[in-house]
Amino acid sequence: MNLTVSNKRIPSRVIRLALFYSLILSFTHSLIATAHVGSSGVIVQKQVGKYQLLISIKPPDVVPGTAIVTVFVEQGRASSIGARPIYFRSGDKGAPTHDILKPVGDNRYEGDLWLMESGSSSIELSIDGPDGKQQVVVPVVAMATALRTMPxxxxxxxxxxxxxxxxxxxxxxxxxxxxGVLTPGQKAPATxxxxxxxxxxxxxxxxxxxxxxxxxxxxxxxxxxxxxxLYRPTPINTSVRIANAQRQLTIQFDTTGFGTGRRTRRLFSFLLPDHGKLMHAFLVRTPGLDAFAHLHPNRRDSLDYESALPPLPGGKYLLYADVVYRSGFAETLTDTVEIPSLKITAEAAANAKPTDPDDSWLVTEPMGVKASAVNIPHLDNDMVVCGKPGASMKLADGSSMIWMDKPSQILEAGKLYSLKFAVADAQGKAASLEPYLGMGGHAAILRSDGSVYIHLHPVGTYSMAAEGSLVNRIADTTRTFHYPNAARFKDSIDTYVAKLKTLPEAEKNKLLVASMPGMSHAMKINNMVEFPYAFPRAGHYRIWVQVKRKGQVLTGVFDTQVNEPLL
Known part of the structure; x- marks a missing residue:
């Protein structure tokens, strides 16, 4: 038996496997997540032509399976939206035709889309209407992430x-x-x-x-x-050593289990720079989440990365390291590391230099709930902005960051929000922002227990490098992708990343913006940055918002309470 979906014939073996996985996975809950810890799915906010789109894609937790695609047309007149999956390995030539999404409300479209292959893939959206035809490519990691048992x-x-x-x-x-051998009227034999x-x-x-x-x-x-x-994150070994009166962080890919299955293998020589960095490492001290660092370790070889640690206090830290592979597969590597305290002279501290000029860090008050209030963490709800709850924080340069347009004091899990932040100078006037790593800003969100983490951008929850890789793959006319020479590819990437570090800030940002043509997310006022996000679970969350002003990376930190939605 074969089945035809979107003019593509699906082999009966795939259908049997789909039915098998659907049966064994229909009885309990998902246990692990992929690229962003605890935050499954992709959220994208983009301007393409005259259309401004807010896109939500929830991939299946088993493949073959169906992804739920939701598109909000915030600006522009669209009459129809089609969607189709495009897999990195087979490219555009091996992709099915578009399935038409169903209008379910004012400027809202939804549909289920079959994803038949595991690994790096994308959803291509085709928008048609009076304001023209446009296409958007959204990277999606389609991996089995659930293990279930039958009651x-x-x-x-x-x-x-x-x-x-x-x-x-x-x-x-x-x-x-x-x-059956008897004829009508025949007497039954003894045998x-x-x-x-x-x-x-x-x-x-x-x-x-x-x-x-x-x-x-x-x-x-x-x-x-x-x-x-079943997806298993790549294990890493993290350690800290002291050399020349400075602490050095080492992150090493653990390859000891590579022989157990193809899903545990990664092509470490084929990492892509995202915003000009091969790795974005976030360190957060636990349990108070009071110390934070956003680092960009140098690659020493295919498996080892190193970074000088900033003046963080000693203690136990959670580590989240984001990497992107040549296939567009984005992955967050996690570990815990004990950072020793280090007492050095003021002169030595002044002479210590970060590994990367874009490294940043912040030490602030611990996360917790005020004794005089219920469900109100620190660093939240201390002001009202235009009649709505808000929060503010003093930044390192004397300016203030304000959380704007917060819908309510307590947010709801699963609800899509636009997290908007503004910066004002010491006189209360709008403070112009500069690009930080080619974008208006970055944000990291962490649940108090570390079970939910995500690295956010103004355009959404996905990797810019992943989108670039998949867009280029779609433009490729070959049916099967062949990797180039690993050593040459690695050397070319290392040369590119090293060159970026030597460029003046304006020239570097110009080059980064040119490499991410679809990432423009300009705000009407240059002192604001916003991030689309839906908190996946109830709990206490801390949000770090990073912007750049007068050549300095500034980090604001905010807490919020997220509750389960009211029925």
Whole structure:
């Protein structure tokens, strides 16, 4: 049997696997997440032509499976929106035609889209209407991330029904082998009962062989899913050493388990720079989340990265390191590291230089709930902005960052928000911002227990390098992608990253912006930056917002409470 979806024939083997995975995954909850810890799905806010779009894509937790695609047309007149998956390995030539999304409200479109292959992929949206035709490519990591078990009651019920069907089938086979040989009016021979028993015996043996083979296939497929298909983050080993009166952070990819399955393998020589950096490493001290650093370690070889640590206080830190592979596969590597305290002279501290000029850090008050209030963390809801709750914080240069247009004091999980922040100088006037790593700003969001983390950009929750890689792959006319020489590719990337560090700030940002043509997200007022996001779970969250002003990276920090939505 074959099935046709969007003019593409799907082999019956894929259909069987899809049904198998759908069955074993229909009874419990997802256990792990992929590129962004605890934040599944992709949120994109983009201006293309006359259309301003807010896009939400929730990929399946098992592949083959269906992704839920939602598009809000915030500006522009659209009459139809089509969507299709494009996989990195097969490219545009191997992709199906567009499925038309269904209008479900004013300027809102939704639809389910089958993703048939694991790995790096993208959703291409085709917008048509009075304001013209436009296309948008959204990177999506399609990986199996859920492991589920069948409830005992359901298993017992299915076993009873299966046993009943087997008994009925054996009875039918026995009857057909005996009664079926009689002609109308013929007297039953003495051997009829023996023939019935022989038929039932043969039927039982055949059914036992079929069930044994089916059981073997089921167990093999389940084992393959658990050990091979199921996504497992790349393990890393993180350590800190002291050299020349400065602490050095080392991040090493752990390759000891590479022989266990293809899903654990990564092509570490084929990392892509995102915003000009091969790795974005975020350090947050636990449990108070009071010390924060955004670092960009240097690559020493394919597996080892190093960075000088800023003057952070000692303690236990959570580490989140974002990397992007040549295929567009984006991954967050996680670890914990103990940073020792280090007492050095003021002169030594002044002479210490960061590994990267764009490294930044902040030490502030611990996260917690005020004793005099309920559900109000520190650094939140201390002011009212235009009649709405807001928050403000003094920045390192004397200016202030303000959280604007907050819908309410307590936010709701699963609801899509536009997190908007503004910067005012010491006199309260709008303070113009400069590009930081080619964009208006960056944000990192962390749940108090570290279970939810995401690195946000004004255009959304995805990697710019991943989008560039997938857009270039779509433009490629070849059906199958072939990787270049690993050593040459690595050397070319290292040369590019090293060159960026030597360029003046204006020239570097110009080059970064040119490499990310679809990333423009200009604000009407140059002192503002906003990020689209939906908090996945209830809890206390801390938000670090990073902007650049007069050549200095400034970090604002805000806390907020997120509750489950009211029914």
């Amino acid at each position: 005992e009651g359901t298993g017992f019920g299915l076993a009873v029904m299966g046993l009943l069907l087997v008994v009925m089938l054996i009875t039918i086979i026995g009857a057909s082998n005996s009664d 009829l009962g023996r023939r019935r028993l022989v038929g039932m015996g043969v039927g039982l043996a055949v059914i036992a062989l079929i069930l044994t083979g089916w059981r073997s296939w089921w167990a093999s497929t389940a084992e393959d899913y658990r050990d091979v298909q």
